Amino acid sequence: MIQVTPRIALDERELVCDFVRASGPGGQNVNKVATAAQLRFDAKNSPALDDETRHRLMRLAGRRLTGDGVIVIIAQRFRTQERNRADAIERLVALIRTAAEREKPRRPTKPTLGARRRRLDTKAKHSALKRLRGSPLD
Numbered sequence: 115m116i117q118v119t120p121r122i123a124l125d126e127r128e129l130v131c132d133f134v135r136a137s138g139p140g141g142q143n144v145n146k147v148a149t150a151a152q153l154r155f156d157a158k159n160s161p162a163l164d165d166e167t168r169h170r171l172m173r174l175a176g177r178r179l180t181g182d183g184v185i186v187i188i189a190q191r192f193r194t195q196e197r198n199r200a201d202a203i204e205r206l207v208a209l210i211r212t213a214a215e216r217e218k219p220r221r222p223t224k225p226t227l228g229a230r231r232r233r234l235d236t237k238a239k240h241s242a243l244k245r246l247r248g249s250p251l252d
Contacts, residue, residue, distance in 0.1 A: 116203065118210045124162050129206075130154040131199050136190035150190035153202035158183025163210075171213035185209070 116124040136150030157163065157171050157179070175185045187209075189202035225233075 116207065118162075118207050119214050122162055122167070122210065122214055124155075124160075124207075124210075128155060128160055128162070129203070131202070133195050133198075134188075136198075149193060149195050149198060150188060151195060151198035151202045153187045153189070153199070153206060155185045155187075155206055156183065157185050166216075167210070167214050171210060174209060174213050 116126060116129075118124060130153070132152045132154075133148040134150050134152055135148050157168060157175070160168070163171065171185075172179055172183065178185050178187060180186060185206065187202045187205050189198040189205065191201055192198050
């Protein structure tokens with residue numbers, strides 16, 4: 115089990131990790147060894163997520179989300195499979211943690227009287243400056 119938050123824990127069987135050839139560091143080794151980790155997580159059907167978190171996660175995933183509701187994370191920063199796999203899992207956990215946070219509702223506020231006065235004074239000064247730039251009347 116991967117503990118994401120106190121209420122969310124992912125079963126490692128939900129994660130599918132494949133290794134593919136990577137670009138980047140590794141020299142000639144990069145042409146022979148598949149070190150990039152491609153992590154797949156079925157967010158749409160995961161029992162670990164509640165509906166609210168699932169919807170936020172799918173919205174946050176952006177281009178990493180497939181049409182089937184699977185999140186694909188590709189990690190190729192490191193030269194070894196183990197470190198790339200760990201990096202991909204860390205990135206998925208960070209994404210789920212972000213999605214698990216509830217957005218605070220915005221409370222509408224009104225500008226203060228002083229702020230309104232300052233705004234109108236600035237507008238009046240700007241208007242006067244523009245009026246002075248015009249051509250003189252006959």
